[in-house]
Amino acid sequence: MSPVYGILDGAVLAQRNLDVVSAAEALIEGGIRLVQLRWKQSYTREVYASAVQIARLCRDADVAFVINDRADVARLLDAGVHTGQDDLPVAAVRQIAGSACLIGVSTHSESQFTEAVQTEPSYIALGPIYGTVSKDRPDPIVGTETLARVRRHFEGPVVAIGGITRILAPEVWRAGADSVAVIGDLYPGDATKASVRERAEEWIQLANEQCSRSF
Numbered sequence: 001m002s003p004v005y006g007i008l009d010g011a012v013l014a015q016r017n018l019d020v021v022s023a024a025e026a027l028i029e030g031g032i033r034l035v036q037l038r039w040k041q042s043y044t045r046e047v048y049a050s051a052v053q054i055a056r057l058c059r060d061a062d063v064a065f066v067i068n069d070r071a072d073v074a075r076l077l078d079a080g081v082h083t084g085q086d087d088l089p090v091a092a093v094r095q096i097a098g099s100a101c102l103i104g105v106s107t108h109s110e111s112q113f114t115e116a117v118q119t120e121p122s123y124i125a126l127g128p129i130y131g132t133v134s135k136d137r138p139d140p141i142v143g144t145e146t147l148a149r150v151r152r153h154f155e156g157p158v159v160a161i162g163g164i165t166r167i168l169a170p171e172v173w174r175a176g177a178d179s180v181a182v183i184g185d186l187y188p189g190d191a192t193k194a195s196v197r198e199r200a201e202e203w204i205q206l207a208n209e210q211c212s213r214s215f
Helices: 010-015 020-029 045-061 071-077 090-097 110-118 143-151 169-174 193-213
Strands: 004-009 034-038 064-068 080-083 103-107 123-126 158-161 179-182
Touching (some): 004 010, 004 020, 020 034, 020 193, 034 045, 045 071, 071 090, 103 110, 110 143, 123 143, 143 158, 143 169, 169 179
Parallel strands (some): 004 179, 064 080, 103 123
């Protein structure tokens, strides 16, 4: 699994005055190989059209594309699905999107992680590892200690999320995360396509350096 998981968060990108398609292009050009469209507002035709464009960009660049929550949209676009604790269960997502679909599930505690293992998803996300501002009502911080414990209970990839910056990422990888999901630290306050591409390149360089030190 890609060590860096780029999240295209509609609300965050709106604050940065950057459209999701341009942001997706920047992440892909910067070397990100796993991208998720996280759109919590209503799925208008315009949003769906953007998702179609992103799916095409990812397909052309051999980048994995995941849709947050919407298994129906994911099936239409031949994309993966990321589902949360209050969304469709993994079994239902699999029925809609297909048995071969990449399916990830969010967990926010050790007990939720243990339950998620039983559903046999493609990967499990755990967080928030640190404090985050990407959610209005974030779950309690779980920390790298919990990450290290749960890592032993799942043979598939584990994704860490929540407040992870370039400074903190090495600690998260060392704790056992296969990938770190990043939102805020991918998009500078003065975000442009060029600045996001540069930030993505910095993340990939950091991941490569961490991988080199692991051997």
